[in-house]
Amino acid sequence: MRFANQVAIVTGAASGFGEAIAKRLAAEGAKVALGDVDEAGGERVASEIESKGAEAIFVRTDVSRDAEVKALVDAAVARFGGLDVLVNNAGYSHRMMPMIQLPEAEWDRQFEVNVKSVYLGAKHAVPALVARGGGAIVNTASIGAVAPRPGLTAYNATKGAVVTLTRGLAMELASHKIRVNAVNPVASDTGFMKGAIGDQGLPDALRDALEKSIPLGRLATPEDVAASVCFLASADAAFLTGVCLAVDGGRSIS
Numbered sequence: 001m002r003f004a005n006q007v008a009i010v011t012g013a014a015s016g017f018g019e020a021i022a023k024r025l026a027a028e029g030a031k032v033a034l035g036d037v038d039e040a041g042g043e044r045v046a047s048e049i050e051s052k053g054a055e056a057i058f059v060r061t062d063v064s065r066d067a068e069v070k071a072l073v074d075a076a077v078a079r080f081g082g083l084d085v086l087v088n089n090a091g092y093s094h095r096m097m098p099m100i101q102l103p104e105a106e107w108d109r110q111f112e113v114n115v116k117s118v119y120l121g122a123k124h125a126v127p128a129l130v131a132r133g134g135g136a137i138v139n140t141a142s143i144g145a146v147a148p149r150p151g152l153t154a155y156n157a158t159k160g161a162v163v164t165l166t167r168g169l170a171m172e173l174a175s176h177k178i179r180v181n182a183v184n185p186v187a188s189d190t191g192f193m194k195g196a197i198g199d200q201g202l203p204d205a206l207r208d209a210l211e212k213s214i215p216l217g218r219l220a221t222p223e224d225v226a227a228s229v230c231f232l233a234s235a236d237a238a239f240l241t242g243v244c245l246a247v248d249g250g251r252s253i254s
Helices: 016-027 039-051 066-080 104-131 153-176 193-197 204-212 222-233
Strands: 007-011 031-036 056-060 085-088 135-140 178-185 244-247
Touching (some): 007 016, 016 085, 016 222, 031 066, 039 056, 056 066, 066 104, 085 104, 104 153, 104 178, 135 153, 153 178, 153 244, 178 222
Parallel strands (some): 007 031, 007 085, 031 056, 135 178
């Protein structure tokens, strides 16, 4: 129970990586506050966590809105008495296309959801982490931040910014005993993929091509990412900060 008596916040927790992260943290003893714009999904995940005997709350949260991120942090502290772990996982992808064809509004939304959210999460969570004597922040970036491919240039740029934010915050917050790390997942067959590919999900031909580009021969699963996030947030990674861990089956070195 690596997170016994600890409190964690997970954004983007209504499905995909965030759902798996929240459930893994809860299974390892954490009390978890879930944030997402998907109210039905968020309530479902919170209920499923509680059905296993853990504690969870859901707060409807648009991570690009200052007041809503503050409300999520305030709710976690009020309900559970403090904060030990922040997982900035919420993200958004534009449809695959050449960058010069991307509408300006889509460009702006990419940076609001994927980058501004990390700033707002830290802005409101760091005081609560400091009050506990330290803690951990883990950000979900992407292997596209370090090994981009065509068609998702704006999305990959936001994840590059998350990598830099992670390293910069690690330097700024080390004196407060707050560690800041990130995971860089490869593609995963989750609902998130619909943002990039379309409502039909991942076509067989594209899945095959993606799997062939990954040395270990498969896509990431939400459980792969959850395991890595929980490692970085735990005392097992007590001497790691500023790390951006590739959860990619070797794609970034192939």
